[in-house]
Amino acid sequence: MEETKTLTLKDRIRGFIDSFGVPRLIIAAFLLALFILAPFVGADLPTQISNTINRFCWNGILVLAMVPMVHSGCGLNFGLPLGIISGLLGATLSIELGFTGAISFFAAIVIATPFALILGSVYGWLLNKIKGGEMMIATYVGFSSVSFMCMMWLLLPYHSPNMVWGLSGKGLRTTISLEGYYSQVLSNFLKIQIGNFSIPTGALLFFALMAFGIWAFLHTKTGTAMTAVGSNPAFARAAGINVDKIRMLSVVMSTWLGAVGILAYEQGFGFIQLYMAPFYMALPAVSAILIGGASVNKATITNVIIGTILFQGIVTMTPTVMNNVIHMDMSEVIRIIVSQGMILYALTRKSEGSKG
């Protein structure tokens, strides 16, 4: 009797590890160790936690942008730069048109929306043509569009002196300060500050709003259809669903969320980064959602939240803690290995069907 009992316990632990995934467990343990170590090596824990929360707010929506496409079976959205570009267009046009303060943030969202819809539809149409090879092509669509926009940032007739190069008077700068525009507008809204510990309530609420929107959408008829398309496209087709249309919708949603995500990122970061900056922005978002427990064709809001916290926690904690422990700042390298390793892990899982 004893033996069977221990066996079941062992099985249960094993089952838990299997369902959670070994790499995820290691990452969570690593982060936990960092938090425990932090006070001992002289890092200020409240500041660290505040930083983590802040970075969570910056990146949360970009990670959320993965969800619709994963749900509809389009795989991980390596084409996120497309959404980011829409966001950047919104941001720059909002400034160009003379909006300032908090208004400029919402104006940017509004202006970014049509771009996101158009780019998203084209992108979705393309992905429908190449079902099965989404991820690789998405990556390169992202790259092409970013490098195309590099030319556009130089050529488009922007005039706002806050954005163009001072000397030539044309062509946008690589970094544009958002001071006086929407820098920190969300974070400072209802901000709670206790000593070194601060909570950017507004930004959290904004993320919560977006996350709730997606959660609610997934509970509607169309959202249900989207999940079914991702789970088994043949089933959905047999049930009369226009698979291509649903996939297209998911791509548009992902693109739009990418646009809003980059705006939220900018408001926290305080700068607009143009040119090559969006190039690799998809990768941290992809690895964050995977760290959160998503797979190539399954993702939930919980995955987004857990993943972003874990990922950004590591990003904020490693430099300080590592520096203090071994006097080597290995945080960048650790981040690369962790995040890329996570993506690789997800890609090699056999159970996740043959989407790629």
Next chain:
Amino acid sequence: MKTKMTKRMLLFRCGTILVLLLIAGLMFLIGRGHTVYFDNKKAEYNGQTIETPYRIDVYVNDERVGKLSSGDRGMASWMGQNFKMRLEITKEKGGKKQIANVALKLPYNMDGIILNLPAMLAGLPEDAYLSEFIPAPVEVTEEDNEVVTDEFGLEGLEEGMEESAGE
């Protein structure tokens, strides 16, 4: 039969690895590079002072690497230990050129080697004219530390582009 084949193959494989290692060792010998510095400076040896000629032209591989007036230093890279050079010595200004072909063995462990040419030409022993060049520990000020800046340590995209584009 199968085992015999693999044994034979193993032998061949070990042979190949050995050959590669041998080549690698050979490369260590013939490829060892040295930086040779030529001094046209006064030398002191056992109390005797050797005067410098007016000018020495140093040719390495038929290429002039130094045109050394008195007190000058020149340098050249050399691969391997058997160093050869041709010196064209002008004793006085306007004087006739004297040609000397010099061959000497460079010590394997020294990266930089200073040759005091007047001392060497005077036929002094090796330790009189050959010394190791030890670079002064210069404070490097260049910003070399910050390597990875981008989110993913993948900065240098444009740099990479430039590079592939070439010179």
Next chain:
Amino acid sequence: MSGGRNTKTGVEGAAKKISGGRRFLNFLGANTVPIMFIIICAICIPISGFSPAYLINEIVTRMGRNTFLILALLIPIMAGMGLNFGMTLGAMAAEIGLIFVADWQIYGIPGMVLAMILSIPISMLLGVVCGKILNAAKGREMVASYIISFFINGIYQLIVLYMMGSIIPIKHTTVKLPRGYGIRNTVSLLNMRQKLDDLLAINVKGVKIPVATFIVIAILCIFIVWFRKTKLGQDMRAVGQDMEVARAAGINVERTRIISIVMSTVIAGFGMIIYLQNMGNLSTYSSHSQIGMFAIAALLVGGASVDKASIGNVFLGVMLFHLMFIVAPSAGAKITGDSMIGEYFRVFVSYAVITIALIMYETKKRREKSQMAELLAAEQEGEEV
């Protein structure tokens, strides 16, 4: 990568009637990318204002520099594993070799040879790792190999930035960072700069031809041609076309695929050394990061596709792609008055080419499937008459 199972259906065989006009269109369709590039170059060359002698000189240099690297891509394509974005791994192995050689002060061609020998075990190890991962990610090899290159880049940085100088002995301050460990951003390879290119080089009307480099490239080409005729080469082609059939015939599919990646990685390592000896310095943390992308873009410009590539594609691709690379910035500057436009343009074109090639490959796969239905419908009509 394996095509759909062959179903034994009666209509399949009859699909072989193509008219002349359609054949011409097919030719255009199959060669869209090279034709597009010829047009781009034809427009840009006169605008750029470069002299033909200059262009020829540049192209010859670049061919010597890049061809070997691109050839590394051929073998995995043969084995049906697509474009090997993981060739970066070989480049990293080569860089590690070069760092050691620079530290040991081995100059010239011996230095190159030594670096190559050093890179072989590293390349093989990385190749096996990469091959194993790709075997686990069948069907999405390309995206996996692409991520692998990032992942291994992280490990490369760990080794080069933190372990070299602290754990792995590095002596010279010219190589090492002032802080005492880690390798500098750039490592000078001045002592082997163009040593291979200059060997036996001949000068034809101001155009320097790096004969020795071309001989090395020729040897690799001959090797590849010969390799196709070996048992292993045949097995790779078989695995590339249909894994299941190959497996049923007793071919060890997994092993064959790993070998193809290992070979590609080793060749890429050699290629990287040839590339860097021409450049004359090594950007420790960025030289490799774009190498895969450029090699792939060049190969695709040469008319290769994800599942089919030849040596001819490599040479045509190097020429066209680098011609575009030389003339685009200057032409862009002349047209728009901004020199950066051209720079960005060529970056854009490189990515766009890969994107288009990938899209064409995927759509081709789907088009083949729909042909069957046309035949059935036609048959039906035939019956009605």
Next chain:
Amino acid sequence: MSNEHAPLLEIRNIKKAFFGNQVLTDINFKLEEGQVLGFCGENGAGKSTLMKILFGMDVIRETGGYEGDILINGEKVTFNSPFDAIAAGIGMVHQEFSLIPGFTAAENILLNREPQKKSVISEVFGERLNTLDRKEIGVRADNAIDRMGVKIDSRMVINDMPVGHKQFTEIARELSKDQLKLLILDEPTAVLTEKEAEALLDSIRGMASRGIAVIFITHRLHEILSVCDNVVVMRDGFVVKDVPAKDTNIEEITRWMVGRSVNNEAPEQKDQDKSAPQETIMKIEKLWVDMPGETVRNVNLEVKKGEILGIGGLAGQGKLGIPNGVMGLYEAGGKVTFDGKEIPLNSPRKCLDASLAFVSEDRRGVGLLLDESLEWNIAFPAMQIQNKFLKNYLGGLIKWRDEKAIHEVTQKYIDELQIRCTSSRQSAKELSGGNQQKVCLAKAFALEPKFLFVSEPTRGIDVGAKALVLNALKKFNRESGVTVVMISSELEELRQICDRIAIVSGGKIAGILPASSPSEDFGMLMVSSVK
């Protein structure tokens, strides 16, 4: 060699069960050198399983092996993999092509057995770096092709070949193996034209005269009679007959294949009160369907209102293509009229809107959302097509999933169909095959259709579940007045519940008979125009 009179191959008391399902029982037969043995039987009679055992296929071992002995030349053998079987001199040509499309015939024939030349490099890196001896490959391939007695260009690439040549290439590959003593041909003529088939039969005779034994599986019975020495007829996992071919005829074989003995068969007497001329509810005209392996060509069919129509036929003849084509899951052409209105093809939505429903034969691939709950599986189509189980907010702008209603309907069908599950939230992949099938039915029932296609509803499920599924269908038909078209490979099953049965053969309807017709008649139809 120990026993002079040992036959080349002897099968003794072979038994095999898949998950408790007995599929082969006490199989015995012998085969001498140079003999041709014809194998026939309906689909599911156990031919394929027997061949898999004989060829050492992995599936057999993975599902618990088999009982009984295989003797070759009087010695007992066990094959752990097809390679063991090949080494023992058995060659097999499968139903599916196993050829590398971009290789020439010669390369395919000698795939992985290429003659090679050694070189210095291969000494170091192993034999795989031997160069191929292309000339020798050509010679050997030509030899093998010559042995078949047909003309194929061994330098032609497979992709460019007509189907028949591909088939011959596969046979040549087996013939090129020196150790070949026994060749198994699994429906080799199915894809051949009349002329090619004739050539193949000739080459079988040629092989036999050279001492190679052949096991020849086919549905074309006249071929068996013309080429075989012996005929083995299988049914339901038994060998029902093993006779010399010259002592029998097509009618007899057909009867053995399909027939319970005449008095044994008891097709349940249908309530014949529906004698009134029924109106046609669905009319299918000139339907073609591009479903791989189940191609449909020019099918014309009328379905009467309220009946249960069975569609039977051998595998690969196109019976599955009909519902899949009509419901828009595979590309199709032709004209389908339902209830007086034409239904556009290639659009599943339009069919579902017209109150048609379909239970697919591909349960796991098409029928279920394996990763989702039963609730989702059952409610999904009804929700999407008929806006059931939704709560409307903001004047219908937001259609919210009504979890409660979904739960209720799922519970209802769980009770009704006795679906065994832990809860309605269990994911579909955790259920057994039979219960999964019930979920598929529930999904269709939840749509409350007027017309239901059910494709292979009993495939791969146990006896109890089978009866339940069939009863549920019958009940659904009788009580709700829904017209049902059921496609099944099992004739007996069709005869149990259908009113009429159409037999598909060669992608066309070979004939429609009342369910009470004798099974021989159906058998004749099945093999009538097998292509």
